[in-house]
């Protein structure tokens with residue numbers, strides 16, 4: 129437990145010390161909120177979709193979490209390059225403990241980032257009227273699940289990479305599709321069946337849906353499905369990540 | 379628990395191939411409980427590769443390793459509980475302070491809190507970094523980082539301590555100082571020391587037994603005096619040179635590691 133805690137704490141300290149990273153990673157969500165929220169708002173309204181910013185904000189919060197979480201997982205490549213990974217690999221702690229500590233650390237950081245995006249959205253005009261203390265708690269649960277899932281995915285991917293050269297590849301072929309095909313930006317009704325299927329396969333869709341449900345009361349799949357799918361995939365990825373990580377050599 | 383007269387490090391037939399290059403070729407050796415053992419060899423001889431296999435972070439192509447009675451291949455965690463290591467390459471977290479690096483290590487190794495604090499202070503003072511303990515490591519000079527790595531490595535007192543060129547890049551005063559400390563640990567706590575170095579006078583002074591490795595093979599082993607008399611030389615340095623020849627080695631492994639890492643993106647096994 130101690131080991132998990134100190135690894136978690138390290139992730140948190142590193143995050144809090146990189147002010148430029150925090151600020152830098154808020155630019156994109158803000159841009160999306162402003163450009164899409166205001167740009168597409170009128171069209172969305174006319175089409176009978178209601179307030180687009182309300183619809184969009186949970187999606188952009190999810191995006192902030194997705195990016196931060198995956199990145200936190202992938203950060204393990206830096207640990208390898210700067211040598212710190214060796215220090216963890218020779219320590220008398222199980223690989224699962226290291227994985228859990230890292231994942232919880234990355235996830236905590238991602239949730240903080242998600243909350244900051246939530247506040248940004250609020251500044252831009254997001255007013256989730258449906259929100260109560262209870263649904264906010266539920267929203268936090270979904271933020272956390274999204275965060276854990278994608279930190280674990282990031283770690284699993286990173287354990288297969290030797291350096292950051294593969295990073296661009298991952299951004300283009302994993303992160304962007306996960307985001308754009310998640311229902312973060314558009315409702316799922318009336319989609320061509322091919323796209324609809326892809327959206328249903330994308331785990332982020334369930335995170336976005338759960339979060340949107342909690343914050344605005346609008347749902348596609350329902351809490352039960354969202355929670356079940358997220359929990360299942362998270363567990364699977366944690367297992368896979370731990371396995372791949374335990375095979376890591378220096 | 380193994381009986382105390384059994385060898386604490388037992389290596390047999392250890393081999394490591396990278397592609398079709400053999401870095402370590404069928405080496406066997408034993409180290410006794412409480413011994414100070416030096417592993418000497420020119421650049422690229424295979425010292426660090428051997429240490430990485432001994433410390434569970436690199437899988438051997440063939441061979442067996444027992445550390446303190448634990449089969450490294452089957453019981454890596456048990457093996458890890460038995461040793462500590464100071465790596466040749468940097469392994470600090472630059473974004474943490476000196477103290478945080480030490481603290482992290484202490485918790486990971488389950489050093490009891492009060493004892494950890496006490497030793498952290500003692501060691502940081504010893505390597506003259508106590509005043510800088512709350513500074514981020516990224517602002518440290520090479521020698522300061524090295525000293526911190528050593529202090530960290532000495533925080534918990536394991537059965538076996540691996541030191542891969544611990545004193546590289548340090549001034550002679552500091553090197554003497556550190557070797558005294560390590561010899562003391564060896565004497566007072568019976569910690570077995572396995573180290574590599576390119577400073578032959580260091581090895582001659584400190585090591586009770588040495589093995590000389592070149593091109594991945596152990597070419598000679600024995601006491602420093604034994605090697606000297608076998609080669610008819612008067613210092614370990616001359617014995618080393620007479621065993622390994624005078625030609626230069628084409629590579630220093632440290633810099634090459636990064637280039638290798640860059641060459642290969644996917645496909646970690």
Ligand SMILES: Nc1ncnc2c1ncn2[C@@H]1O[C@H](COP(=O)(O)OP(=O)(O)OP(=O)(O)O)[C@@H](O)[C@H]1O
Nearest residue numbers: 396401420421422423424425426427428630631632
């Ligand atoms: N991951 C790797 N992939 C390919 N070759 C490697 C790898 N690691 C080490 N080698 C090679 O194995 C050989 C032995 O390297 P090693 O680092 O063990 O040498 P060393 O004895 O520690 O040398 P030095 O005194 O310079 O530290 C070198 O030729 C090195 O290039």
Ligand SMILES: [Mg+2]
Nearest residue numbers: 425426466631
């Ligand atoms: Mg070496």
